[in-house]
Amino acid sequence: MLRLTEIKLPLDHAPDAVEQAVQQRLQLPPGALRSHSIARRGYDARKRGAISLVYSVDLDLDDEEAVLAAHAGDSRLGRTPDVAYRFVPRPAADASRPVVIGTGPCGLMAALVLAQIGLRPLILERGRLVRNRTVDTFAFWRRGTLSPESNVQFGEGGAGTFSDGKLYSQISDPKHYGRKVLEEFVRAGAPEEILVVSKPHIGTFRLVSMVEHMRATIEALGGEYRFETHVTGFSVGADRHGARCIEGLHLADGGYVEARQVVLATGHSARDTMLALHDAGVALQAKPLSIGVRIEHPQSLIDAARFGQQAGHPMLGAADYKLVHHAANGRGVYSFCMCPGGTVVAAASEPGRVVTNGMSQYSRAERNANAGIVVGLVPDDFRSAGETADGIDPEGPLAGIAFQRHWEERAFAAGGGTYHAPAQTVGDFLAGRASQSLGAVVPSYKPGVTPTDLASCLPGYAVAAIREALPQFERRLRGFALADAVMTGVETRTSSPVRVPRGADGQSLNVAGLFPAGEGAGYAGGILSAGVDGIRAAEAVAASLAAQDQPVRLALRKLAGS
Structure with missing residues (x-):
């Protein structure tokens, strides 16, 4: 088949408009187009109020070679890529059972593929089953009762379960593994449109049932789950050549799991796991991260600013945005994890610390839009801060953890010490004064917010950079610097502060x-x-x-030959 891209049509085009556009673009004779299917649908909103849909279409034609020849040089026409997933060969039947730590999207897909290959993985999750975890998380949001092992960060489904459920990325994916992920999600109950729309999302409630369905699939293929099983230590030994290798895992309940192949998929908030890896001598590196706040506007304001008179059109849904500013102090300020029609959520996983994040349901129908407005950091920022929480060396690879904890503790104190989050209106923030009350924009964060001065729980350079960025964002998105817009702190979990370096063999x-x-x-x-x-x-x-099995196979072949 052939794929034709960049077909632009009005929002309210006729049902046969795509087919007509293909016929016209390629000047096809009658009957040459046997069938077509939509491969991708997005929209072009660069001209506010004159938004168009943009399609990529797969074509079944009578004579593909003739059409390609007639349109040689047209970069918008080419062969449909082969996106089918092909499994790697299965190792020997007596291969040791791999262990996967964590059941977020990484651990989930690792376990699924291992199970599909036939390797019957053992999956260890420190948190609870997704529905039990949902009960614990809602208890925290409603009553401020934090369960350190079952919350937004920990439990079946990982941190992505309580998010907007965005399913798009800018990663390089030459093998189309992203398609494999989306297809497995559809098999687990996600809407089929995620295979087509340019910015697919699912939302929290759908993710819950999908995670359960995928667990059932993995178990049916021989995988085994162990929930509320917290890995607290790594046993490292030496192989027959003297090289260091993993031998097993120590558990919080005193148990021990022998393991020779361990997929470490713990998510960005498993700080104690990073400490355990460090204690075991595993190579670690400090890595860049970001810090900032969540900002909330009326979704209707964002819709009007992005879409103009076409705001509210069912083909567009709730509007999103992406903003970047390079501040005079050298800091980059950018919007992060924008959640249209969503809520700001309490995302703490450790007692005495406040963390914010954003979440949307599939409908994206809540009153407010929210996004992180964050400032980029580098490891030198952690070291210069000199924080030594929990005895962490500010010069070492775990310094970012101490840095995050410091500002989360400051946010906890600024919010009143009850998991209420510190909040400030944009007008007060820009004026440099503490908020005594909030305005027309009602914050969605639960269990509640405390009006205050966010400068008390952010580094000074971050405060300065965000103050400079907000008026610049206003120029690109009218209403962004709305005086009554609410900023809630702090956003610290944009990414892991630690990298566990790996080689080409993974x-x-x-x-x-x-x-x-x-x-x-x-x-x-x-x-x-x-x-x-x-x-x-x-x-x-x-x-x-x-590779481990190869010497055995060679020996068996020699014996068979003799």
Whole structure:
């Protein structure tokens, strides 16, 4: 088949408009187009009030070669890419059972592919089943009762379960692993439109049932789950060549799991796991991250600013945005994890600390839009801060954890010490005065907010950079600097502050058999990219087992030949 891209049509085009546009673009004779299907649908909103839909279409034609020849040089026409997933070869039947730590999108996809290969993975999750976890999370939001092992960050489904459920990414994906992730999600109950729309999303409630369906699939293929099983230590030994290798995992309940292949898919908030890896001598690196706040506007304001008179059109849905500003102090300020028609959620996972994040349901029908407005940091920022929480060396690879904890504790104090979050109106923030009350924009954060001065729980350079950025964002999105817009702090979990470096074989640089993957290891950012990295990790495990098995196979062949 052939794929034709960049077909632009009005929002209210006729049902046969796509077919007519294909016929016209390619000047096809009658009957030459046997059938067509939509491969991708997005929209072009660069001209506010004159928004068009943009299609990519797969074509079944009578004579593909003739059409290609007639339109040689047209970059918008080419062969439909082969996106089918092909499993790597299955290792020997007696291959050791791999262990996956974590059931977020990375661990979930790693476990699924391992199970589909036939390797019957053991999946360890420190948190609870997704529905039990949902009860615990809502209890925290309603009553401020934090369960450190079952919350927005920990439990079946990972942090992405309580998010907008965005399923798009800008990662390089030459093998189309992203398509594999989306197809598995559809099989698990996601709407089929996620295979077509340019910015697919699912929303929290749909993610819950999908996670359950995928768990059932993995178990049916021989995988085994163990919930409320917290890995607290890593046993590292030496192989027959003297190289360091993983041997097993210590558990919080005193148990021990032997393991020779471990996929580390713990997510970006498993700080104690990073400490345990450090204690075991696993190579770690400090990595950049960001800090800032959540900002809320009426969704209707964002819709009007982005879409003009076409705001509210059913083909467009709730509007999103993406903003970047380079401040005079050298800091980059950008919008992060924008949630149209969503809510700001309490995302703490440790007592005495406040963290914010954003979430939307599939309908994106809530009153407010929210996004992180965050400032980029580099490891030197952690070191210069000199924070030494929990005895962490400010010069070491875990310094970012101490940095995050410091500002989360400041936010907890500024909010009143009850998991209420510190909040400030944009008008007060720009004027440099503490908020005594809030205005027309009602904050969605639960269990509640405390009006205050956010400068008390952000680094000074971040405050200065955000104050400079907001008026600049107003120029690009009218109403963004609305005086009554609400800012809630703090947003610290944009990514992992630690990277677990790995080699080309997917394994830790200094501990064989340990396969760092996903957001927690510093190799993904979001549901889709984490799922893709989970597939890569599963394939790396299979390749490792196949390589170990190779000498045995060669010996058997020699014996058979004799």
